[in-house]
Amino acid sequence: MEPEHVLQGAIDQMTEHLDEIAALVIARSAERIPAYHRLPTSVLEGDLVANAKDLIGLFLRSIKEGRxxxxxxxxxxxxxxxxxxxDGLPLDAVLRIYPIGVREAWAYAAEHALPPQDPEIVAFVDHLLALLGSVQPLVAAAYLREQQELAWEKREGRQNLVARLLEGLPADRLAARVGTRLADQYAVVAYRLPDLQRGATATVRAIQSALDEQPEVMWTFDHDLGILLVPDASQVPDVLGRVDTAAGAGTTRLAAAAIAAIAADIPRARREAVDLLQLAERLNRPAGLFWLPDLAIEYQLSQPGPARDYLAGLIAPLAGHPHLVDALRAFVATGYNRAEAAEALTIHRNTLNYRLGRIHTITGHDPTHPTAAGTLAAALIAHDLSPSLQ
Structure with a gap:
């Protein structure tokens, strides 16, 4: 019989017995690889057998088609x-199953599908496959361990580098030692980590891995705060997007940033970013990225002093009238648009007009007058930021 006909016949016969071969491959793997003992029987006899069948079938088709x-x-x-x-299987266990599969497929072909072979040739091929099955997983596992150790050393060095920069300490020599080129300036970003009561380790590792993909970005964690040093301020939204994706769908991320023009300015920029973040949180701002220009008035009003106390005092007489405070908030939030404010409050416009008039009477400031309206808007912010009034 022509060699191609012999091969074709062997492929056809093995294809007819794919279920048997796949089950044998997984059975042998479970016997020889201890890690597979941890898998449920349903996975071994279900998913893994089906996977083995598909992979061996692909192998046979590719040989038949000469590709x-x-x-x-x-x-x-x-x-x-x-x-x-x-499933928690180590790399060497995952890799060992493939040579075992090849050995079992070869053994089946030699015994059932191919013409009788020289026993020494069969044994020789079997030993070659056994050697491959022993050496390949061990080399891969050793390589992975070494790579992980090097990655850990580099990550630890970068964490020390970030710590020095945030403390305002010289960092050029350490940066050179860990192979990091310091940028001329940084956007210092502070963001709040999601609730980590469940899956905390996995979430933090996912964020770390996502940030490691951008080696120019340096990062650290400070309790439930994440701190980023991003050389290009225009890339901050993209970096935060990676953090959001890594943290998982449904998380709400609020962040704030400040520019450090030189390395020595990084500690100040960090304080500013953290202050802005906390300010946005206290004012219940929606998720997003805030810079100083976004919260300049609020930031200034957050500083204690007689001006803030005076402004906060303007709202104090309304403390017993929460519906009036709500009316003022809605009026300010809608850009002093009476129709939109009334709709937001689900009240009639005339009712809103009455409440605005009451605010004028009680505070002495007319919220429908441009100058007074600005004063009352600032007063609301000062009221929200005054601890004694919370």
Whole structure:
């Protein structure tokens, strides 16, 4: 029989017995790889057997068609490897299953599908595959360990570098030692981490991994605050987007930033960013990124002094009339638009006009007059920022 006919016949016979071969591969893997003992029987006899069947089938089809599998065809087998990582299997265990699969497929072909072979040749091929199955996972695991150690050393060095920069200490020599080129200036960003009561470690690691993909960005954590040093201020939204994605859908992120024109200015910029973040939180601002120009008036009014006390005092007489305070808030929030404010409060416009008139009577400032309206808007902010009035 012609060699191509022999091969074709072997492929056809193995294709007919794919279920048997796949089950044998997984059974042998479970016997020889201790880590697979941790997997549920439903996974071993279900998902893994199905995966093995598909992969061996792909291998046989590619031989029959005289080609190698395409990248698109290999996407699913690669995804299966990632699933094993989520199952908690170490890399060497994941890699060992492939040589075992090849050995079992070869053993089946030699015994059932191919013409009788020289026993020494069969044993030789089996030993080659066994060697590959032993060496490959060990080398990969050793390489991964070394890579992880190097990555940890670099990350630790960068964390020390960030700490020195935030403290205003000289950092040029340390930056050179960890292979980091310091930028001429940085946007210092402060953001609040999501609630980490559940899955805290996984969430923090996900954020770390996402930020590690941008080596020019330096980062650290300070309790429930994240601090970023971003060389290009225009990239801050993109970096925060990565943080949002890593933290998981549904998280609400509020952030604030300030520019440090030189390295020595980083501590001041950090204080400003943290102050802005806390200010935005106290004022219940929506999620987003805030710079000083976004909160300049609020920032100034947050500083204690007689002016803030005076402004906060203007709202004090309304303390017993929460519906009037709500009316003033809605009027200011809608840009002094009576129709929109009334709609936001779900009241008639005439009712709003009456309440605005009451505010004028009680405070002595007419919220419908441009100058007085600005004063009352500032007074609301001062009231919200005065601890004694909370």
């Amino acid at each position: 190698t599998p395409s990248e698109e065809e290999l996407q699913q087998p690669v995804a299966w490897g990632a699933e094993r990582a989520r």
